[in-house]
Amino acid sequence: MLELFNHPAAPEAIIAIAALVLLPVGAFVGNARAALISFLGILVLVAAAIVAGSNQLGVLFNGAFVHDDFAAFAKVAIFLASAVAIYLGHGWLARRDDEKFEFPVLIMLAALGMSMMVSAGDLISLYIGVELQSLALYVLAAFRRDEAKASEAGLKYFVLGALSSGILLYGVSLIYGFTGSLQFADISAAVAGGAGTGAVFGLVFLICGLAFKVSAAPFHMWTPDVYEGAPTPMVAFFAAAPKLAAMVLFARAMDAGFLGAQAQWSQVLMVIAAISFVVGAVGGLVQKNIKRLLAYSSIANIGYAILGIAAGTQMGLQAMLVFMVLYMVDVTAFFAVIMALQRNGQEMDTIESLRGLKREKPGKAIVLTILSLSVLGMPPFSGFWAKYYVFKAAIGAGLWPIAVAGLVASVVAAFYYLRIIKVMWFDEPVSPAGPSRAGPSWVAMAGAAFSFPLVLVALYWLDPLARHAAAAFGLQ
Amino acid sequence: MLQAIAFYLMAAVTLGSGLFVISARNPVHSVLWLILSFFSAAGLFVLMGAEFLAMLLVVVYVGAVAVLFLFVVMMLDVDFVRLREGYAQYLPIGGVVALLLMIEMVLVSFAVADRGAAAGKQIVAAAADASNAESIGRVLYTDYVYFFQAAGIVLLIAMIGAIVLTLRHKPHVKRQDIHTQVGRKRSNAMAVVTPKTGEGIADQ
Numbered sequence: 001m002l003e004l005f006n007h008p009a010a011p012e013a014i015i016a017i018a019a020l021v022l023l024p025v026g027a028f029v030g031n032a033r034a035a036l037i038s039f040l041g042i043l044v045l046v047a048a049a050i051v052a053g054s055n056q057l058g059v060l061f062n063g064a065f066v067h068d069d070f071a072a073f074a075k076v077a078i079f080l081a082s083a084v085a086i087y088l089g090h091g092w093l094a095r096r097d098d099e100k101f102e103f104p105v106l107i108m109l110a111a112l113g114m115s116m117m118v119s120a121g122d123l124i125s126l127y128i129g130v131e132l133q134s135l136a137l138y139v140l141a142a143f144r145r146d147e148a149k150a151s152e153a154g155l156k157y158f159v160l161g162a163l164s165s166g167i168l169l170y171g172v173s174l175i176y177g178f179t180g181s182l183q184f185a186d187i188s189a190a191v192a193g194g195a196g197t198g199a200v201f202g203l204v205f206l207i208c209g210l211a212f213k214v215s216a217a218p219f220h221m222w223t224p225d226v227y228e229g230a231p232t233p234m235v236a237f238f239a240a241a242p243k244l245a246a247m248v249l250f251a252r253a254m255d256a257g258f259l260g261a262q263a264q265w266s267q268v269l270m271v272i273a274a275i276s277f278v279v280g281a282v283g284g285l286v287q288k289n290i291k292r293l294l295a296y297s298s299i300a301n302i303g304y305a306i307l308g309i310a311a312g313t314q315m316g317l318q319a320m321l322v323f324m325v326l327y328m329v330d331v332t333a334f335f336a337v338i339m340a341l342q343r344n345g346q347e348m349d350t351i352e353s354l355r356g357l358k359r360e361k362p363g364k365a366i367v368l369t370i371l372s373l374s375v376l377g378m379p380p381f382s383g384f385w386a387k388y389y390v391f392k393a394a395i396g397a398g399l400w401p402i403a404v405a406g407l408v409a410s411v412v413a414a415f416y417y418l419r420i421i422k423v424m425w426f427d428e429p430v431s432p433a434g435p436s437r438a439g440p441s442w443v444a445m446a447g448a449a450f451s452f453p454l455v456l457v458a459l460y461w462l463d464p465l466a467r468h469a470a471a472a473f474g475l476q
Numbered sequence: 477m478l479q480a481i482a483f484y485l486m487a488a489v490t491l492g493s494g495l496f497v498i499s500a501r502n503p504v505h506s507v508l509w510l511i512l513s514f515f516s517a518a519g520l521f522v523l524m525g526a527e528f529l530a531m532l533l534v535v536v537y538v539g540a541v542a543v544l545f546l547f548v549v550m551m552l553d554v555d556f557v558r559l560r561e562g563y564a565q566y567l568p569i570g571g572v573v574a575l576l577l578m579i580e581m582v583l584v585s586f587a588v589a590d591r592g593a594a595a596g597k598q599i600v601a602a603a604a605d606a607s608n609a610e611s612i613g614r615v616l617y618t619d620y621v622y623f624f625q626a627a628g629i630v631l632l633i634a635m636i637g638a639i640v641l642t643l644r645h646k647p648h649v650k651r652q653d654i655h656t657q658v659g660r661k662r663s664n665a666m667a668v669v670t671p672k673t674g675e676g677i678a679d680q
Contacts, residue, residue: 062619064622
């Protein structure tokens with residue numbers, strides 16, 4: 001019995017079976033007991049995370065499913081982040097009397113798709129994993145279907161996501177045509193002595209499709225609208241786990257499939273990273289809505305993660321993993337604060353509405369300040385360590401100019417994080433907050449505590465784990 | 477020779493009808509052109525010896541997808557003239573982008589064709605003893621069972637999504653409840669009254 005849990009695909013099997021069981025159970029007990037389904041969903045995801053961290057490594061289905069150290073690291077982080085997303089989302093929906101048992105099931109299925117993505121050893125499993133995850137996210141974006149903005153966000157996400165899937169598939173078909181195989185192992189053998197024009201052409205389309213999914217500029221157009229329109233807990237989920245999954249998939253496609261074409265893709269990724277820095281930093285300056293602001297912030301941050309992959313070294317991959325994990329904690333906590341802030345029944349999602357927050361809710365103001373400083377990259381908060389890893393790896397690989405661009409971008413971006421802090425601490429309050437049913441903010445507080453000082457303890461074991469995971473491809 | 481003629485004919489019809497799909501004024505005509513292009517693409521599959529895919533294309537795309545499109549187009553009251561308002565405005569920039577992309581693709585395909593495309597790469601040989609439906613059947617539930625199951629879950633999500641986003645329980649809709657209908661007694665549905673002559677029946 002216990003051997004089953006040791007199987008390489010055990011976490012996926014656990015989640016798939018649990019989702020299939022919870023769906024009819026939820027249909028029978030109804031939305032009134034959605035709390036039960038959410039609770040069970042969280043338990044299942046935590047169990048899957050434990051299994052993913054301890055089961056046997058291996059390659060299944062003729063190389064289509066690869067469970068190596070790299071995938072295991074990402075899976076643990078993804079499952080835990082999804083469990084937190086269920087907790088946050090359930091509380092948020094319950095406060096609006098809009099609980100639905102489908103919500104935890106959809107998050108679980110999205111987590112299943114993400115774990116397929118990080119384990120993809122083949123272009124078909126890459127595509128199906130991406131679709132599995134995105135389709136669940138489109139539904140989540142439009143989950144509050146009676147709100148015009150949420151429906152708009154869902155529709156935009158869906159249409160642009162379908163476009164990007166089309167681009168990705170076009171690239172996949174070209175790669176298949178020119179290398180004669182869909183498996184990363186065979187593709188890597190075919191491009192070992194330098195990729196031909198055709199394969200590189202396909203690779204560029206593949207990169208464009210993946211860049212859409214991680215919302216890297218210049219494929220970022222959907223991000224601000226979706227972040228603004230979709231319900232806040234769903235955005236908190238979008239910004240964390242799916243980004244990590246897509247980045248890990250990106251790294252695997254490049255390093256396991258196209259190592260021979262490293263000179264080519266490394267250039268493309270550097271350009272994408274540089275454009276993301278500019279768009280993220282400059283675009284954020286004029287935003288008035290916090291969720292839009294965080295969308296631009298995520299574009300800039302994805303640039304740093306891509307820089308880690310562009311470095312093409314083991315150190316770069318380690319930097320990418322550490323960066324994404326620390327960023328996930330920060331961004332989840334940031335959205336948790338926004339969810340916990342309400343004024344007269346309205347979510348306080350504009351920067352203006354935060355005026356004088358220190359007088360009204362000093363605890364939340366402090367938490368938000370710590371998180372802003374952390375995302376900004378101020379030492380000794382976790383955001384600083386995340387960027388430190390990336391810059392160290394980029395400079396180690398000789399990518400000086402892009403690293404400098406990233407540094408400049410984070411200085412420019414500092415303006416908008418500091419503005420949030422200034423508005424909260426030094427401006428006069430607009431109007432006293434009425435009674436509201438805002439949620440608890442212990443997730444936010446935990447996130448703030450993590451960004452300093454817990455991060456120092458966490459890095460002590462995160463560093464070797466990420467290095468071990470990044471060694472899976474046998475890079476330099 | 478005959479094969480070449482058939483290929484060029486069907487390829488031309490596919491391309492031509494594809495062009496009409498996007499340029500037809502009437503959306504119903506667009507869908508009909510789409511059906512034609514599916515048919516000629518199915519013909520191209522037959523030429524390549526992939527009868528099963530050809531049949532699949534006709535059954536699934538023509539039989540289900542295109543007819544569904546036709547229903548949607550006819551049922552929804554979409555003002556297509558208004559949808560096309562920006563067409564001329566975006567045409568120049570769209571045209572430039574499309575032209576650039578086309579030039580790139582043509583250049584790449586020439587560069588590739590010079591070197592013999594995918595020549596030399598191993599291509600899976602068709603099984604000699606099986607029709608192509610049978611050879612797909614042999615691998616679909618064995619080698620590719622992972623993809624098959626995962627695709628099933630994708631469809632499950634699509635179904636959950638459709639239900640979550642469209643199902644509404646309206647409070648004031650009267651539905652037939654057979655249990656209450658059958659459980660109704662004479663005593664709570666009928667009453668014998670004896671009204672006096674010249675007076676109406678008061679509300680009971």
